[in-house]
Amino acid sequence: MAESIPADATHGHDVHHHAEQSFWSKYVFSTDHKMIAMQYMFTGMAMALIGGFMAYAFRMQLAFPGIEVPGYGTVTATDYNALVTNHGTIMIFWVAMPVLIAAFGNFLIPLMIGCDDMVFPKINRLSYQIFLLSAIVLISSFFVPGGGFGGGWTAYPPLSAKGEYNLTSLGSSLWLVAVALEFVAFLLGGINFVTTAMNARAPGMKMFDIPIVVWLIVVASILFMASVGPLIAGAVMLFMDQNIGTAFFDPDKGGDPVLWQHLFWFFGHPEVYVVLLPAMGITAEIMCVFARKKMFAYKTFIYTTFGTGVLSFTVWAHHQFVAGIDPRMANIFTVTTLLISIPIAEMCFIYIATLYGGSIRLTTPMLWALAFVAEFLIGGVTGIFLGASGADIYFHDTYFVLAHFHYTFFPIAIIGTFAGFTYWFPKMFGKMMNETLGKIHFWGTIIPFNGIFIPLFVLGGAGQHRRIYNYQHFPDLAGVEMQDLRVFATVSLIIMLAFQLVFFYNCFISWRKKEKDAGKNPWKANTLEWTAESPPPHGNWPELPTVYRGPYEYSVPGREEDYYPQNVPG
Amino acid sequence: MIDRYVETLSTYAKDIDNLILLIGVLVGFWFILCEVIFFYFIIHFRAKDGKRAEYISGEEKSHKRWISAPHLLVLVCDVFIVVGAVKVWYEVKQQLPEPYETVRIVGQQWAWSFVHPGADHELGTADDIKTVDELHVEVGKVYHFKLEARDVIHSFSVPVFRLKQDAIPGRVITGWFEPTGTGTYDIQCAEICGIGHGVMVARIVIESPERHAAWVAEQSPITLAAANRP
Numbered sequence: 170m171a172e173s174i175p176a177d178a179t180h181g182h183d184v185h186h187h188a189e190q191s192f193w194s195k196y197v198f199s200t201d202h203k204m205i206a207m208q209y210m211f212t213g214m215a216m217a218l219i220g221g222f223m224a225y226a227f228r229m230q231l232a233f234p235g236i237e238v239p240g241y242g243t244v245t246a247t248d249y250n251a252l253v254t255n256h257g258t259i260m261i262f263w264v265a266m267p268v269l270i271a272a273f274g275n276f277l278i279p280l281m282i283g284c285d286d287m288v289f290p291k292i293n294r295l296s297y298q299i300f301l302l303s304a305i306v307l308i309s310s311f312f313v314p315g316g317g318f319g320g321g322w323t324a325y326p327p328l329s330a331k332g333e334y335n336l337t338s339l340g341s342s343l344w345l346v347a348v349a350l351e352f353v354a355f356l357l358g359g360i361n362f363v364t365t366a367m368n369a370r371a372p373g374m375k376m377f378d379i380p381i382v383v384w385l386i387v388v389a390s391i392l393f394m395a396s397v398g399p400l401i402a403g404a405v406m407l408f409m410d411q412n413i414g415t416a417f418f419d420p421d422k423g424g425d426p427v428l429w430q431h432l433f434w435f436f437g438h439p440e441v442y443v444v445l446l447p448a449m450g451i452t453a454e455i456m457c458v459f460a461r462k463k464m465f466a467y468k469t470f471i472y473t474t475f476g477t478g479v480l481s482f483t484v485w486a487h488h489q490f491v492a493g494i495d496p497r498m499a500n501i502f503t504v505t506t507l508l509i510s511i512p513i514a515e516m517c518f519i520y521i522a523t524l525y526g527g528s529i530r531l532t533t534p535m536l537w538a539l540a541f542v543a544e545f546l547i548g549g550v551t552g553i554f555l556g557a558s559g560a561d562i563y564f565h566d567t568y569f570v571l572a573h574f575h576y577t578f579f580p581i582a583i584i585g586t587f588a589g590f591t592y593w594f595p596k597m598f599g600k601m602m603n604e605t606l607g608k609i610h611f612w613g614t615i616i617p618f619n620g621i622f623i624p625l626f627v628l629g630g631a632g633q634h635r636r637i638y639n640y641q642h643f644p645d646l647a648g649v650e651m652q653d654l655r656v657f658a659t660v661s662l663i664i665m666l667a668f669q670l671v672f673f674y675n676c677f678i679s680w681r682k683k684e685k686d687a688g689k690n691p692w693k694a695n696t697l698e699w700t701a702e703s704p705p706p707h708g709n710w711p712e713l714p715t716v717y718r719g720p721y722e723y724s725v726p727g728r729e730e731d732y733y734p735q736n737v738p739g
Numbered sequence: 740m741i742d743r744y745v746e747t748l749s750t751y752a753k754d755i756d757n758l759i760l761l762i763g764v765l766v767g768f769w770f771i772l773c774e775v776i777f778f779y780f781i782i783h784f785r786a787k788d789g790k791r792a793e794y795i796s797g798e799e800k801s802h803k804r805w806i807s808a809p810h811l812l813v814l815v816c817d818v819f820i821v822v823g824a825v826k827v828w829y830e831v832k833q834q835l836p837e838p839y840e841t842v843r844i845v846g847q848q849w850a851w852s853f854v855h856p857g858a859d860h861e862l863g864t865a866d867d868i869k870t871v872d873e874l875h876v877e878v879g880k881v882y883h884f885k886l887e888a889r890d891v892i893h894s895f896s897v898p899v900f901r902l903k904q905d906a907i908p909g910r911v912i913t914g915w916f917e918p919t920g921t922g923t924y925d926i927q928c929a930e931i932c933g934i935g936h937g938v939m940v941a942r943i944v945i946e947s948p949e950r951h952a953a954w955v956a957e958q959s960p961i962t963l964a965a966a967n968r969p
């Protein structure tokens with residue numbers, strides 16, 4: 170990556186000059202959106218390895234209770250709670266968020282709207298630095314006396330509020346501080362995304378010439394910024410309850426523990442859409458390119474995301490049907506929750522309709538994008554059982570819930586990431602990935618993924634409740650058939666984790682290749698990032714592009730080529 | 740679907756199972772329909788030499804029909820599900836029938852303790868029977884429970900009843916159940932409550948009227964005190 174082009178006179182603003190940089194200013198204290206994107210990407214992937222290792226440790230304990238887990242040791246009840254808590258926390262806040270929003274947002278927004286960098290590059294750098302600090306604080310919480318926090322990723326007080334109840338007072342406080350820092354980092358990032366996408370577009374790019382993924386990242390950033398306030402307030406209150414003896418959530422002194430749940434889920438439900446929307450955007454980009462199709466009903470899709478975003482603020486109490494809220498409230502939240510099925514179904518219909526009449530090429534990124542739709546559908550339809558209050562009485566806090574949200578979050582955070590990463594890898598590094606290895610990795614991930622979570626739906630249906638380190642203590646759950654399902658899920662997980670080596674090997678050999686074989690536009694795509702060099706130099710283009718049309722003009726009748734880049738005049 | 744794995748032992752368990760079945764059928768229909776069309780398109784529209792993709796904006800009315808018509812059908816399904824869900828919810832959580840007896844249930848780290856009203860069917864009298872991790876009830880009778888938590892949030896869950904209710908410190912939450920068959924089954928704590936959450940198991944013993952009367956007589960503090968007298 171040594172071929173930064175010299176600063177060019179065509180740049181409108183001279184805040185940052187794109188000259189040759191030292192190692193430190195290029196890789197560590199960079200303000201280049203692409204470098205910050207890579208920092209987020211690889212920090213997120215490293216955290217995913219930690220979160221995946223945690224899953225390995227606790228799934229081994231579930232399948233073979235009391236076993237000495239190779240590479241970990243014995244999983245005690247305390248360890249188990251800390252592992253499941255931090256697995257959830259890490260995968261959502263330190264993997265899905267940094268990779269989908271921050272990494273792809275940073276990499277794609279300036280490149281896809283045709284500008285040279287984020288509007289506030291220094292705020293962008295600060296955002297990553299705070300994020301890195303938050304990750305360090307979280308990891309350090311595992312090593313303090315008492316160990317990491319083990320009260321569940323939702324951190325319900327009074328358990329999370331008092332050391333005498335959770336036995337990890339320092340770990341709980343550090344966990345909370347880490348989460349709060351992480352939110353600050355993404356608030357800073359979100360400001361940048363929205364401002365850049367709205368104000369720094371290339372000449373000629375109208376609102377409805379913006380690629381879907383950029384739209385969706387912007388909507389997601391707005392959702393995040395609008396929902397996170399109550400939770401940051403809640404986190405401050407909980408921190409004070411923990412450390413200076415306030416009693417916001419302490420019923421003995423007039424507080425209310427359920428208040429936390431409202432603050433948490435008011436953020437927590439929109440948060441699902443915060444990570445879902447970027448993944449949906451990535452999928453849409455890839456499907457259009459590899460089906461050589463115009464996005465079906467592009468504007469409707471965007472309006473639908475607005476609708477989903479607004480509705481997502483009205484459904485939070487579906488997490489609390491049996492949590493002691495006024496039972497009449499459940500009826501209202503059942504209605505709002507089921508209403509959300511309409512925009513989500515619409516988005517799925519649009520994906521399917523986009524394939525109609527296409528000329529589909531099953532490349533590795535396309536396989537991931539298609540798998541996203543196929544698997545996310547399972548997550549979507551199983552959510553209906555949980556949004557319907559009467560059925561949720563039974564399913565709440567069972568493995569059915571767990572399997573449901575893994576069928577949403579896994580497609581989002583893992584499938585969506587692999588789709589985007591394999592699709593934009595040529596742009597990021599200038600080299601093509603190996604397709605055969607890519608497909609081996611794809612099937613080696615998708616098949617075991619279903620092998621993990623389909624048995625867990627069954628276990629949840631059979632009444633297995635969550636966060637139990639050894640089901641042999643429960644006579645009705647100790648049967649051989651149920652244990653066999655647990656073993657099956659664990660074995661599937663190990664197979665899936667093993668296949669990730671193929672991915673890292675593929676990245677490594679592709680990155681090590683001598684010649685840059687990608688060229689500017691290996692997939693023959695329309696959007697602006699494919700008009701820059703691969704990888705794009707600091708500043709992205711010697712001369713910023715001008716936009717003449719929408720992003721999905723594929724297979725336009727009467728044109729010889731089946732694509733029509735946004736920057737080509739005519 | 741659920742009764743294949745867990746017995747159905749309360750008056751409302753069947754209704755919850757039927758609701759789950761209704762949802763299963765409706766969403767199952769959409770799920771299979773979507774996946775079939777999706778995979779059909781993937782196979783049917785594979786790239787072929789010399790064949791170009793079609794150019795369809797999807798913005799015209801004749802195109803949009805294909806997504807707006809299924810929409811209406813989704814909405815109709817939603818209405819069915821909402822009505823079913825609210826009906827069941829109302830039965831289980833909102834409209835409590837007159838009780839035969841009321842029991843007190845207290846969750847604490849990491850045990851369930853129960854107070855049975857004893858032979859006089861009244862809580863708060865001398866013949867109340869206190870137990871830990873074992874709840875005795877009589878089949879075919881309506882019970883109310885008063886659910887409390889002493890320290891952190893727990894969740895009282897009896898899968899064979901399809902019943903779940905969080906226990907919140909500082910509150911007393913009332914609920915109900917009517918067992919329809921005898922046997923001994925798990926009571927879970929379904930909400931993480933600290934390091935002992937994984938061993939917070941109790942059992943519910945559903946007895947015939949005779950056996951239950953015998954148990955009450957045997958466990959009554961008054962009889963026990965008499966037996967201990969020298």
Ligand SMILES: [Cu+2]
Pocket residue numbers: 437438484485487488
């Ligand atoms: Cu939700």
Ligand SMILES: [Cu+2]
Pocket residue numbers: 893894928929930931932933935936937939
């Ligand atoms: Cu518990």
